[in-house]
Amino acid sequence: MTRTLGGLLDKVRRSLTEAGFADAGLETRILVEHFTGTERKDAITSPDQVIDDAKVNALEQALARRLAGEPVYRILGEREFYGLPLRLSSETLEPRPDTETLVELALPVARRFISQTxxxxxxxxxxxxxxxxxxxxSMLPEAVALGVDISADALAMAKNNADMNGYGARFSTLKSDWTAEVEGKFHLxxxxxxxxxxxxxxTLDRSVRVYDPxxxxxxxxxxxxxxRLTAENGRRLLVDNGALAVEIGFSQKKDVVELFNQHGFELAESACDLGGRDRALLFVLAEAT
Ligand SMILES: C[S@@+](CC[C@H](N)C(=O)[O-])C[C@H]1O[C@@H](n2cnc3c(N)ncnc32)[C@H](O)[C@@H]1O
Incomplete structure (x- = not known):
């Protein structure tokens, strides 16, 4: 393999394009910048810079993994979400941009609790x-959060991500089979x-089926x-005027709304993802409306 930055960019782009990757250009940039430690501007200002052997080898291995079908962010071991770099492990889902819809939906109600309490x-x-x-x-300096998961590995990674981004003091974790071990009252x-x-x-795409847990x-x-579990336990875990926001699959809105209605929640708002599909629902306890 060539050892100049420009040569590496050409080589990776050609390999991914020939293999039929739709986002070959973008993925080339992500892989090359990550494994060579360069930035986008370097490709223009110093394409002739020579990359050392260890970095070239790491890039070669990453390219082989990508050609074998591994998603690009799994290879990097991290992905940005809502502007935060997050480390991934084999037991964590790769966070998706669609989930930012849920964050956006929840933020105003969280701000309301902060202004009230x-x-x-x-x-x-x-x-x-x-x-x-x-x-x-990251958006609410006054807030605190408890992250629950059944995977100890995921919780360790979540805590690591919290520390890495400077939120460790406001983020704690609990290993629990969904709500089973969770106690106390939450606003959201x-x-x-x-x-x-x-x-x-x-039937899921191989990149999800094989690489997401x-x-x-x-x-x-x-x-x-x-x-169902969340709806059954929501009232126990929420303050009287508490709120609850969930991501849904694009065809699940009707079923999920019915389910939460059966447990005393009312739909306050819903939001679509960038593709225009139903993606996030915000519920409040019925008495609170
Ligand atoms: C769809 S992923 C969401 C991960 C992350 N919140 C995100 O949006 O990127 C669902 C998470 O639920 C966790 N999980 C699955 N079954 C569980 C259970 N019985 N109790 C607690 N957590 C569980 C998985 O380990 C996984 O981290």
Whole structure:
């Protein structure tokens, strides 16, 4: 392999393009910049700079993994979410841009709690990398959050991400089978639960099916298991005028709304993702409306 930055960019782009990757240009930039430690401007200002052998080798290995189908952010071991760099592990879902819809939906209600009480206690069910809780903490200096997951590995990664981004003092973690071990009262529950019906898992794109943890995807027979649990336990875990925001699969709005209605919640607002699909729902306890 060539050792100049420009040569490496050409080589990686050609390999990915020939292999049929739709985003070959963008992925080339992400891989080359990450593994060579260069920035976008370097490709223009110093394409002839020579990259040392260790970095070239690391890039070669990364390219081989990408050509074998591994998603680009899994190879990097990190992904940005809501402007925060987050480390990934094999037991954490790669946070998706669609989930930022949930953060945006939850922020105004969290700000309302802060203006009323001076704080907002947030419970993030199925926290994974900590993405949702940490995004909210990044926007709300007065808030604190508890991230819950069944995976000890995910919780360790979430805590690491909190520390890395400077929110460790306001973020704690709890290992729990969903709400089973959670105690206390929160102003706001947020959750992007596993919501794929078990029988659909095999139909998912290989990049998801093989590389995202099954436990982060499998929502049980009808995909609604974790919404059911959240709806059943929501009142116990919320203050009287508390709110609850969940991400949903694009076809689940009707079912999820019905489920929460059965447990005394009313839909306050819903939001679509950038593709225009239903993606996040905000509920309040019925008496609070
Ligand atoms: C769809 S992922 C969401 C991860 C992260 N919140 C995000 O939005 O990127 C669902 C998360 O729920 C966790 N999970 C699955 N089953 C669980 C259970 N029974 N109790 C607690 N957490 C669970 C998974 O480990 C995973 O981290």
């Amino acid at each position: 001076g704080t907002c206690r947030i419970l993030d069910l199925g926290t994974g990398t900590g993405a949702i809780a940490l995004a909210l903490l 529950i947020v959750s992007n639960p596993p919501y794929i019906p078990t029988s659909d898992l095999e 099954r436990r982060a995807l499998d929502g049980g027979q009808d995909g609604l298991t974790f919404y």
